[in-house]
Amino acid sequence: MDKVRVGVVGLGNMGSTHAKYLAAGVVQGAELTAVCDINPDRLSWAETALGSHITTFDTIECFLSFPDLDAVIICTLHYTHPDVAIKAFAHGLHVLIEKPAGVYTKQVREMNEAAKQSGRAFGIMYNQRTNPLYVKVKALIETGELGEIRRTNWTITDWYRSQAYYDSGSWRATWSGEGGGVLLNQCPHQLDLWQWMLGMLPYRVRAFCSFGKYRQIEVEDEVTAYVEYTNGATGVFMTTTAEAPGTNRLEIVGDKGKVVIEEEKLHFWQLQTPETKFNQTNTEPFAQPESWQCHVPIHYKPNENGHQKITQNWVEHILKGVPLLAPGVEGIRGLELSNAMYLSSWRADWVELPIDEQAYYEALQKRIASSHSRQV
Amino acid sequence: MDKVRVGVVGLGNMGSTHAKYLAAGVVQGAELTAVCDINPDRLSWAETALGSHITTFDTIECFLSFPDLDAVIICTLHYTHPDVAIKAFAHGLHVLIEKPAGVYTKQVREMNEAAKQSGRAFGIMYNQRTNPLYVKVKALIETGELGEIRRTNWTITDWYRSQAYYDSGSWRATWSGEGGGVLLNQCPHQLDLWQWMLGMLPYRVRAFCSFGKYRQIEVEDEVTAYVEYTNGATGVFMTTTAEAPGTNRLEIVGDKGKVVIEEEKLHFWQLQTPETKFNQTNTEPFAQPESWQCHVPIHYKPNENGHQKITQNWVEHILKGVPLLAPGVEGIRGLELSNAMYLSSWRADWVELPIDEQAYYEALQKRIASSHSRQV
Numbered sequence: 001m002d003k004v005r006v007g008v009v010g011l012g013n014m015g016s017t018h019a020k021y022l023a024a025g026v027v028q029g030a031e032l033t034a035v036c037d038i039n040p041d042r043l044s045w046a047e048t049a050l051g052s053h054i055t056t057f058d059t060i061e062c063f064l065s066f067p068d069l070d071a072v073i074i075c076t077l078h079y080t081h082p083d084v085a086i087k088a089f090a091h092g093l094h095v096l097i098e099k100p101a102g103v104y105t106k107q108v109r110e111m112n113e114a115a116k117q118s119g120r121a122f123g124i125m126y127n128q129r130t131n132p133l134y135v136k137v138k139a140l141i142e143t144g145e146l147g148e149i150r151r152t153n154w155t156i157t158d159w160y161r162s163q164a165y166y167d168s169g170s171w172r173a174t175w176s177g178e179g180g181g182v183l184l185n186q187c188p189h190q191l192d193l194w195q196w197m198l199g200m201l202p203y204r205v206r207a208f209c210s211f212g213k214y215r216q217i218e219v220e221d222e223v224t225a226y227v228e229y230t231n232g233a234t235g236v237f238m239t240t241t242a243e244a245p246g247t248n249r250l251e252i253v254g255d256k257g258k259v260v261i262e263e264e265k266l267h268f269w270q271l272q273t274p275e276t277k278f279n280q281t282n283t284e285p286f287a288q289p290e291s292w293q294c295h296v297p298i299h300y301k302p303n304e305n306g307h308q309k310i311t312q313n314w315v316e317h318i319l320k321g322v323p324l325l326a327p328g329v330e331g332i333r334g335l336e337l338s339n340a341m342y343l344s345s346w347r348a349d350w351v352e353l354p355i356d357e358q359a360y361y362e363a364l365q366k367r368i369a370s371s372h373s374r375q376v
Numbered sequence: 377m378d379k380v381r382v383g384v385v386g387l388g389n390m391g392s393t394h395a396k397y398l399a400a401g402v403v404q405g406a407e408l409t410a411v412c413d414i415n416p417d418r419l420s421w422a423e424t425a426l427g428s429h430i431t432t433f434d435t436i437e438c439f440l441s442f443p444d445l446d447a448v449i450i451c452t453l454h455y456t457h458p459d460v461a462i463k464a465f466a467h468g469l470h471v472l473i474e475k476p477a478g479v480y481t482k483q484v485r486e487m488n489e490a491a492k493q494s495g496r497a498f499g500i501m502y503n504q505r506t507n508p509l510y511v512k513v514k515a516l517i518e519t520g521e522l523g524e525i526r527r528t529n530w531t532i533t534d535w536y537r538s539q540a541y542y543d544s545g546s547w548r549a550t551w552s553g554e555g556g557g558v559l560l561n562q563c564p565h566q567l568d569l570w571q572w573m574l575g576m577l578p579y580r581v582r583a584f585c586s587f588g589k590y591r592q593i594e595v596e597d598e599v600t601a602y603v604e605y606t607n608g609a610t611g612v613f614m615t616t617t618a619e620a621p622g623t624n625r626l627e628i629v630g631d632k633g634k635v636v637i638e639e640e641k642l643h644f645w646q647l648q649t650p651e652t653k654f655n656q657t658n659t660e661p662f663a664q665p666e667s668w669q670c671h672v673p674i675h676y677k678p679n680e681n682g683h684q685k686i687t688q689n690w691v692e693h694i695l696k697g698v699p700l701l702a703p704g705v706e707g708i709r710g711l712e713l714s715n716a717m718y719l720s721s722w723r724a725d726w727v728e729l730p731i732d733e734q735a736y737y738e739a740l741q742k743r744i745a746s747s748h749s750r751q752v
Binding site for chain 2: 285
């Protein structure tokens with residue numbers, strides 16, 4: 001194969017974006033051949049915007065059976081990602097899913113197993129994994145520059161969404177329609193980056209979610225979560241859609257230094273003696289290890305687009321076996337964090353990881369059963 | 377009275393400092409007449425450093441009975457503050473205590489009642505209440521500039537203390553000797569400022585304290601506390617003595633703006649429409665209220681010293697009835713926060729405020745009973 005024939009299913013915001021840059025030919029080795037949406041307006045848009053040579057489908061079954069298709073990008077509603085992906089694998093197609101991987105880990109684990117059995121390429125649109133800031137933090141941790149991790153704190157409150165946003169779709173911010181709020185819709189990138197950079201998930205979570213606190217919605221609009229890792233590290237993750245102007249500040253402290261990302265800038269303090277070693281040998285009551293504030297260059301490439309980069313990498317993985325930047329099977333990790341935060345809030349107690357998937361599934365079903373579409 | 381005759385009891389770090397500036401005559405309307413310490417070396421120091429006209433005592437009873445004394449500054453060990461203060465009030469003396477007010481609120485409440493009955497002046501050395509940064513934040517809140525408070529986050533981890541610090545005194549970081557760790561020894565100012573600026577205490581606390589995690593000590597060296605207020609606001613307070621370089625960052629978000637203090641600088645974002653009002657009237661799904669980043673001037677007075685300012689204010693309160701900047705009875709508020717954090721950790725559950733003082737007292741006594749002096 002020297003060209004991957006790609007289809008896009010779900011032509012909402014993200015699906016349209018992917019279809020457009022694929023149709024424009026900016027992803028080398030890929031060719032957009034088909035799109036699928038249940039909404040005829042979106043298919044009309046596709047014919048005009050993408051060109052009449054693109055085949056359009058209004059049912060997923062026919063779309064997936066289209067012979068001029070090697071691979072699909074799945075941009076449907078959150079709940080349907082695993083189901084559509086499993087069907088695509090059954091058709092022998094390669095898959096790239098939009099985030100989140102799904103709504104509950106039980107469903108996502110089934111998708112991961114189907115991916116494995118199919119032997120097809122499976123990626124997830126974690127475009128923030130290409131952001132040079134987070135790539136650099138991951139490198140600082142992987143190379144041991146930060147030392148053993150002790151504490152992380154991510155305050156990510158710049159997801160402002162007013163009531164008008166929630167009222168713009170009847171499915172929005174409902175348990176039945178979306179299956180979650182700020183954690184599931186706005187934070188999947190941060191939840192993924194958090195575990196991806198650290199290279200570990202916490203072993204337990206105590207979260208405090210507020211549901212419909214600042215907005216008239218069923219799901220959470222404010223979360224503070226405290227987590228603990230097996231190596232002794234602690235973490236706080238704080239988010240809300242009701243704050244303006246929001247904050248996006250990540251702090252990671254290790255035995256050998258501290259890194260802070262805020263306002264798209266990386267700040268790094270490097271200890272000249274690891275804290276543990278300094279503490280063992282120091283004899284002066286008020287002394288502390290010397291730290292240098294270092295300027296760490298971040299290499300932004302002009303015009304680089306994270307979405308296109310993930311798609312390009314996925315295509316190169318299919319064609320040449322290049323390793324995936326964001327393997328689809330890793331989508332479960334950030335999702336497990338948000339599932340654990342809900343469960344901890346509902347139980348008003350610690351939740352240990354890996355979570356009890358069945359228990360989460362049942363707790364979610366109860367909320368779905370009493371869920372109402374929004375008045376729009 | 378046109379001059380307050382002041383005595384200082386406890387000539388450790390802080391007591392010596394107060395005695396020196398009083399002896400130097402920098403506090404107008406005050407005259408140092410006596411000092412007291414059980415350690416003869418400290419009394420020798422006093423005779424040399426303060427002058428032979430200062431009367432020295434080695435027992436508190438004789439010190440408090442000294443006729444040339446109107447008021448005392450109490451700088452003894454934490455546990456003894458309430459006991460010494462109660463005795464001083466019984467002698468008709470005005471009192472200024474060092475922080476913390478005491479170790480447990482039961483004891484401090486008794487001191488507050490004795491103060492009230494005595495009718496004497498009662499202050500506490502919360503010198504950070506004179507810091508123009510925090511004075512300004514308090515003003516922003518009191519004048520309504522920030523609007524209804526929604527969220528606070530204080531990360532105060534720049535209290536680095538190595539094992540050498542803890543090993544410098546056998547009483548240090550023991551339940552019997554100090555009665556607490558970073559919350560009781562390093563954080564009393566922040567705990568006070570937090571409640572003082574906001575003008576409210578949380579109604580419940582869920583804290584995660586680690587005892588002897590990074591240092592060989594009995595008490596806590598790392599704390600993450602999550603709190604909730606009756607108006608719906610949430611808060612996180614995070615501290616440790618094991619981090620280098622530490623962070624000192626306070627963020628307070630209100631309905632009308634956000635303030636951040638970091639690296640001794642105040643940053644203020646002012647919303648042009650209160651968030652609640654914007655949310656009610658806005659019709660654009662992705663719009664958000666306009667915010668202005670404002671430069672708020674902070675007026676530092678050259679050579680101003682917070683300790684001296686608190687002492688000067690206390691003296692003027694005695695002489696002229698000027699209101700106290702830091703009334704002694706308010707010392708219980710920050711202490712109640714730290715007591716609640718311990719109790720929450722020990723119970724692994726929420727603790728509601730006001731706390732059950734007797735329960736805390738008993739829980740502390742259990743720890744004191746099995747407490748050991750440090751090997752020095």
